[in-house]
Amino acid sequence: MNKNKKEEFLERIIEKIFNIDKKKYYILLLFIIGFSFRSLTAIGRKFSGDEMVHGTHAIGFINSGKLQIMDQSALWFWLTDLSMKLFGVTVFGIRFPSILFGSLSIILIYFLGKEIFNKKTGLIAAILTTISSYQISFMEANMDTTMTFFTLFSLYFFTLFIKTNSRNFFYLAWLVMGIAVMVKPIALLFLIGLGIASLYYGIKKSNFKVIKNHLNVGILLLIMFSPVLIFNYLLFKDKGILDLQFSRFTRISVETYQSIGSTIESFSFHTLFVDYGAGNSGIIEAFSFMGIYETFAVILFAVAGLFFTFKNKNNHKLLLVSTFLFPFLFLAGTSLLPNHFLFTSHYITLFSAFGIYKITNLIKKRKSRKIFFYFLIILFLFLSYLVIVENNNNIIPGKQNELGNMINFKNKKINEASIVVVDGRIYSGRTAFMFWDKNYLYAQTFIQIIVNQNNMGGEIIPINTYFIECISDDCGWGSIDEQPEFNQSMEQLSELFKERSDETNKINDAEGNPAFNVYRMDVNLPIESLKEIKKDHNWFFYPVNYKPKSQIFDNYQTYNLLDKMLDDFAHIILYLEILISFILIIYIGTISFKNK
DSSP states (O other), X not given: OHHHHHHHHHHHHHHHHHTSOHHXXXXXXXXXXXXXXXXXHHHHSOOOHHHHHHHHHXXXXXXXXXXXXXXXXXXXXXXXXXXXXXXXXXXXXXXXXXXXXXXXXXXXXXXXXXXXXXXXXXXXXXXXXXXXXXXXXXXXXXXXXXXHHHHHHHHHHHHHHHHHOOHHHHHHXXXXXXXXXXXXXXXXXXXXXXXXXXXXXXXXXXXXXXXXXXXXXXXXXXXXXXXXXXXXXXXXXXXXXXXXXXXXXXXXXXXXXXXXXXXXXXXXXXXXXXXXXXXXXXXXXXHHHHXXXXXXXXXXXXHHHHHHHHHSOOTTHHHHHHHXXXXXXXXXXXXXXXXXXXXXXXXXXXXXXXXXXXXXXXOOSHHHXXXXXXXXXXXXXXXXXXXXHHTTTTOOTTOOOHHHHHHHHHHHHOOTTOEEEEOTTXXXXXXXXXXXXXXXXXXXXXXXXXXXXXXXXSOEEEEEEEEEEETTSOBBOSOGGGOHHHHHHHHHHHHHXXXXXXXXXXXXXXXXXXXXXXXXXXXXXXXXXXXXHHHTOXXXXXXXXXXXXXXXXXXXXXXXXXXXXXXXXXXXXXXXXXXXXXXXXXXXXXXXXXXX
């Protein structure tokens, strides 16, 4: 009897597998290919400055118990810290969320394209997303790829709402858009676009509950954003300060963030339409990102697809336009970084897929259509490869960048009792990321310790010491050439370690070029100096790994039961949002194998 049941169970599984729509197998294959492409690029791509701020702030975030950091919501930091707990604080570990959600977007874009256009267009869009040079190039430790995934998921649910008029899909669309905002606040711009489309479709369908439904949405979003609101309330009550975003708009506690005030840009119509500071208008610069990072052939077909979309009857025009224009125009008038416009690539692939579908159908012979289609895919793949290589310093796919190679060296060679002296020409964020778990200090601090060691007292002992030299003279700052005296002081210290070192190692970048020299020697230092070393472990407002907690400037204390309950409520909502994120990952997998 048990044997028969097992056989029946296996037969059902086999039957289920072979009954799956062939297109679903293609989507699974595209996911695997896309994951591979993104992983190979991620481990070799050089780190940007923002990555070394946000990525390093993710280290230890879960154990910190924080609701957010000074300028960003918590969700991405929680997911990234979890990733590093699973894969280690490595290049792959810190960039894994972008790899994962970027790859899952391949599946999502198929379903979105299927609902907005048709199955074939969805499949073509998935292929274009798999090999998108823009998306693959920006496999970075930042929130944009993850935020875009949840934004697309929200749009997918909303297309199902338009199709079925189901309240479940309506609220799911808003719920997931709320998740996107909790990944990165910029998603509020997509939320505005979704709101306009939502009101329009509600009124168009003469839905008398449209006001009630949107009031419910307001309550839902208020609950979802409560971790941010409660954090600021309790922080202001305890310390009289707000986070950076609230400080910008209320002008409360602006002095707290005065040191980075020059880097914070407000929206400006002058920036958008006239000049963003480099001679072009922001809108032209934003469009140029598409031309630089996405292949020109794909963009041409996107223009054709856009034409066919507006020429034909399509219920999703307003949804696509409103959720594209609001974030695009706002960002073009304030924050002109190419990773901020990564979302545009998904709109390009959707319209390009529809353009390919329509143009291919103009060819009468089926065999000729197939040849034309396969030619296009091979062409796109070749062009994407060229663009990816060009925008990633001609790296060899699969080769690890210099920070990853240094981390591998550190894990093998540098023990807990050693100290690491880091050349000041290496960007501090990179230093914190590479050596967060070691006794590291900056060269400037090391020089001060040597000068003042006689005043420190305590026993002087030989300490196993590694010095990390920046071979290129500027490893991430971009401004060392303007500081000749500082550069010379680092050269002199490097030469001193080089002369006295008994072991030298070279660390290469992904192109095979030497990036760092590592010199080892024993240095006689007072035991008290180790305390000074620990003081050096601060980066961009926070202690590295959020230790010690006493140095976290925006931690607050609660002084009564109500505030304690508010804090607990905010944490519960945050953990529920994290849980929903995992459920959505599982959901995208389950719908991939449903036969519909």
